[in-house]
Amino acid sequence: MAAAAIISADGKDVLLARRPSNVDQGGLWEFPGGKLAPYETGLEALKRELHEELGIEIRRAQPLIRIHHEYPDKHILLDVWQVKDFLGEPFGREGQAVRWVPMDELFSYPFPAANLPILRAVKLPSEYLITDEESDEALFDSRLERALKEDGIRLVQLRAKQLDDDAYVARARRALELCRKYGARLVLNSEPELLERVEADGVHLTSARLMTLERRPISEDKWLSASTHDKAQLDQAARIGCDFVTLSPLRTTPSHPEVPPIGWHDFQQLVERAGMPVYALGGMTRHDASHARAVGAQGIASIRDFWQ
Numbered sequence: 405m406a407a408a409a410i411i412s413a414d415g416k417d418v419l420l421a422r423r424p425s426n427v428d429q430g431g432l433w434e435f436p437g438g439k440l441a442p443y444e445t446g447l448e449a450l451k452r453e454l455h456e457e458l459g460i461e462i463r464r465a466q467p468l469i470r471i472h473h474e475y476p477d478k479h480i481l482l483d484v485w486q487v488k489d490f491l492g493e494p495f496g497r498e499g500q501a502v503r504w505v506p507m508d509e510l511f512s513y514p515f516p517a518a519n520l521p522i523l524r525a526v527k528l529p530s531e532y533l534i535t536d537e538e539s540d541e542a543l544f545d546s547r548l549e550r551a552l553k554e555d556g557i558r559l560v561q562l563r564a565k566q567l568d569d570d571a572y573v574a575r576a577r578r579a580l581e582l583c584r585k586y587g588a589r590l591v592l593n594s595e596p597e598l599l600e601r602v603e604a605d606g607v608h609l610t611s612a613r614l615m616t617l618e619r620r621p622i623s624e625d626k627w628l629s630a631s632t633h634d635k636a637q638l639d640q641a642a643r644i645g646c647d648f649v650t651l652s653p654l655r656t657t658p659s660h661p662e663v664p665p666i667g668w669h670d671f672q673q674l675v676e677r678a679g680m681p682v683y684a685l686g687g688m689t690r691h692d693a694s695h696a697r698a699v700g701a702q703g704i705a706s707i708r709d710f711w712q
């Protein structure tokens with residue numbers, strides 16, 4: 405079935421509808437949409453459904469995420485699109501309640517069980533900046549601020565393998581201040597314990613660390629991200645409840661010339677069953693973002709493209 409995350413013009417709210425009490429998953433909130441008629445594509449079905457249910461006309465839509473979910477009685481595939489450009493004022497044409505909800509309040513609404521990854525995807529941008537090794541702190545700050553200000557980066561992973569914990573924490577506190585100034589989120593590429601010293605938005609796990617964990621190491625109100633390279637690591641990320649992951653290397657990179665690239669074909673197959681937002685990493689630039697979205701990714705992650 406096809407569903408839409410319809411975003412308000414100011415980018416702050418998402419449109420939810422309530423399912424009538426007499427249908428499957430009744431009384432729960434949903435992203436408007438419905439089943440595909442024979443021979444329809446997902447986008448064609450979505451255009452028809454949003455017209456029937458809300459009286460609006462889609463002008464442009466971007467793929468957001470695809471989710472396979474096993475309900476006790478059936479398997480469903482949710483094909484979710486992001487819609488920012490539409491004509492008309494949405495209203496409940498079938499008598500259903502319809503409501504614009506601020507992104508930060510989404511998690512307080514009751515949804516069908518399949519929807520958790522959609523809530524994550526709606527809140528995440530299509531570009532994920534990973535900071536480069538940098539020995540000069542002033543230069544680090546100015547490069548980060550440039551990326552936030554000029555590239556519009558809204559999600560940052562602080563990666564600094566050469567720093568000890570104290571130096572890392574000092575850098576992280578300054579990075580957090582800069583991120584707050586631009587409304588961006590910061591995740592720490594570190595041991596989860598460092599979140600007790602810096603009030604960042606979450607933690608990013610290396611794939612090695614990911615594979616050692618039996619459960620989610622941080623609370624649900626923080627973001628958990630991880631590096632993955634194959635199906636086993638993606639499965640483990642899903643098992644411990646990662647909010648999103650990077651999957652790499654899409655292409656061969658100068659930093660890891662010996663690692664065979666995944667390529668778009670296998671990447672698409674892996675993302676289709678990941679069940680959470682996935683960023684393509686490894687030789688990516690922002691010009692790859694729309695292709696990454698088209699094959700099911702949340703977008704691209706990069707060091708070099710945002711860190712000049």
Ligand SMILES: Nc1nc2c([nH]c(=O)n2[C@H]2C[C@H](O)[C@@H](COP(=O)(O)OP(=O)(O)OP(=O)(O)O)O2)c(=O)[nH]1
Binds near residue numbers: 405406429438453
């Ligand atoms: N529309 C929608 N359906 C969802 C969401 N999450 C979720 O698990 N579902 C499930 C509920 C249903 O089992 C299935 C959608 O099929 P449906 O039977 O509700 O389709 P529909 O009534 O909207 O069909 P239609 O008459 O609008 O074509 O997907 C969601 O966010 N939006």
Ligand SMILES: [Mg+2]
Binds near residue numbers: 436438439453457
């Ligand atoms: Mg429907």
